[in-house]
Amino acid sequence: AEMLQGYGQLDIREHQGKTPLLVAATANQPLIVQDLLTLGADPNATDHRGRTILHLAATYGLPGVLTAVFNSGSQVDMETRDFEGLTPLHAAVLSLNEVTQQPACGSRTMTVPARDRLACVQMLLQMGADHTSQEFKSNKTVLHLAVQGANLALVQVLLELPSGDPRAFVNMKAHGNTALHMAAALPPGFPQEPIIRGLLAAGADPALRNLENEQPAHLLSPGPASEALRQLLKRSRPPPLASSS
Known part of the structure; x- marks a missing residue:
């Protein structure tokens, strides 16, 4: 992260439009996420589908990434829409519905993926999502x-x-x-x-x-x-x- 900062490339993009911050989020690397944000990475950067770090964490059920964003104190836009017109909170709910409806979830016991996604919903609400x-x-x-x-x-x-x-x-x-x-x-x-x-x-x-x-x-x-x-x-x-x- 410090090397990227040194070269002025904290927000350089790869072929899918992801910045290092978005790549770290997708890889579920909360410590790297927090380092990048602390060094000045753009917390509202979007990929080629208009998704921010909040959308990615919500979609993939990564509460640790949301915790890193929250702890960094970065000013994130909770209501940013992706190209489908979804806020991060919408994305989190749709992702939770998807894993809840899988056949393996036929019982009323919540699976680990479902718990992680519900935690993301609750964290986004705590962070001020409307x-x-x-x-x-x-x-x-x-x-x-x-x-x-x-x-x-x-x-x-x-x-x-x-x-x-x-x-x-x-x-x-x-x-x-x-x-x-x-x-x-x-x-x-x-x-x-x-x-x-x-x-x-x-x-x-x-x-x-x-x-x-x-x-x-x-x-x-x-x-x-x-x-x-x-x-x-x-x-x-x-x-x-x-x-x-």
Whole structure:
């Protein structure tokens, strides 16, 4: 790292647009990451896909790299978008969903890769990532992504975050659908029911309609297995959201 600094090449790029900092992050070398940042490497450098060090750590589940960035005191942009329109927090949630959905994760016990990725989500939130940010392609927040991934542990983490208006967050729409719409569309059984109950407890409004004029209850699977949830959604009617004016 000091040699690169001596030659004024701390931010030199290789063939995929990665600086030494991004190469060290991808190789999961937190000590080198911290050295490079201490010597003045650009903490917001991006590769040929627009990914910063935060995106890479989030995508590959590298909490040690995030710790190194945090400990360095570098001024990193938590809301930088890659070329897919994703913030590092979006990338972390998508990566967590991917490993959680693998067949080997059929049990409710969280694997090491899943734990590392959940740790990345929690660290990004601790570092100031905005959980209400919407990705560009479909306007989903991390709550929408977590619900779509049937990721109960992550949904619970997100619903417990401090927020100025938690009901406004839980009722945000992505192309017309709230997180409750997406939960109702999940396969019946575990973890659909606890996700729906958690969303309702956080203030999700089952009366809201999507662009097809459907309420969440309309998206439940037909049959007796969903009847209890259908009745629950019909009974749950939170007071109207406060006006933003």
